[in-house]
Amino acid sequence: MNFQHYENAEDFAKVATPFLVKNEDKFSLFLGVLQRIKEGQYENPYMATIQENGELLALFQMTPPHPFNIIFVNEDRMDACIDLCITELIKQSIHIESIISIKEWAFKFAEKWQEKKGQNFSILMDQGLYRLDQLDESLEMSPGTWRYATVEDAPLIEKWYGLFEEDTALPKTAPLEIRNRVKVMLDANEAFLWENEGKIVSMMKKARPTAHGVTVSLVFTPKEERKKGYARTMVAAGSKELLKEFQFCVLYTDMLNPTSNKIYQEIGYQKIIDSVHLGFEK
Template sequence: MEFRHYQDVQEFAVKAEPVVSEREDVYSLFFGVLQAIKAGRYDTPFMATIEEEGQVLALFQMTPPHPLNLIFTNDKRLEECMDLLIRNLLELEIEMNSIISLKPWAYLFSEKWEVKTGMTRKVLMDQGLYRLDTVDETLVPSPGSWRFALQGDCPLIEKWFNLFEEDAGLPLTAKKDVKKRVESFVANQEIFLWEHDKVVVSMMKKARPTNHGVTVSLVFTPKEQRKKGYARTMVAAGTKELLKKYDFCVLYTDLMNPTANKIYQEIGYKRIADSVQLGFR
């Protein structure tokens, strides 16, 4: 069993893509971020595998300051792989403040990490992963229509970006970084807006496309426009548009928010996995 730390994303992709392609929906986050690394969007990614006789037993990926993503392919060798990973993280002095993974893997890692480092874990996001192949056409839409965001919408989207982070309990991104990211989102037609009576009332974002699927993220409606069905209608319409190009859509939900989980299921999203992001301090 060998831990391999990769510097070349193309070499890493040769090992990683066959694994994540087998469960493209469940591993959509890992797969989508890998495509972004290949496109040069991250400067200092951490990429590693655990391999034995040509077989990939585990995959690891991190784009600081985002969490370390963990995938394991052999449950019988799970604890061995965890121990080898932790030993190498410490030896390589990899700065790692949080992880994201399927729940059983994340909690087992955290138990071992706490013993080795003395750190304590905290649940940052308890998430359900949902997949949709067909939108429920019986839904009654809220009034209005969708459109792609335009350059003039950027100030509003920047404001909503930080409000979304506040609602999710995430660290706030610096305003200059938000501005740069939103400009890129809009230029690439990644932001969908729902508009009613010439007022933008809700938004969603296309994110992390893979070979056959794409992620819906950054779903946000300001407080004064909530409980009117706008978010559900926006996601339904946006998802339907994305399905013209992709076979399926996935999204992550906060399991502590029953309203969000309910509306996504009404659209046709089905829960396929449970994921958790754990922070360490």
């Protein structure tokens, strides 16, 4: 087996993309991030493959400080690939704070990493990846209408971005970086808002478009507006709009939050894989 680290994103994409496009929904995160790496939107990305006799066995990708993303193309060789990958990462002094992958794969990797590095791990988020091809048109919608966010909405979105991180226990992003990220999403027309009687009550954004699909993310409703169906309505309306351009939408949910999983299924989303985000002690 050969572990290959890539400095050039185009070279990595030539190897990775044929497999990824055949599994565009399941590995939309990996594929979408790879596209952004190719566009130069990440600094110091880490990209690697394991191959044997021309056969692709595994793919690895990381855009620090985001998690190390792992795909095993040939599950029969997973254990050997994990051993080789960890050996190479240690040899190259690659720092990993967390990993994300299909649940079974992530736990096997984390257990080996803990054994080799002595770093304990914990679940940061137990996730389900859901896919939507067609909206349930019989869904009852909350009052109000959706619209794209504009630059005038930036202060509110910046505030909600920080609150979203608190709710989901994500690492806290510096205010200046939040401001930059919000500007990018507004410039790209990616943020959706639900407004009722002149008041903005919920939001979502589109992320990581691929050839046929797109991700729904950053779904947030402030505490005072919850339990009114706004999040479900926002995601339903936003997803319907996105399906005009894409064949399907995907989104990640927290499996420990039965409410969010229920509302997405009511919209028409169906779970396609169990995923997990695991963090290593520092």
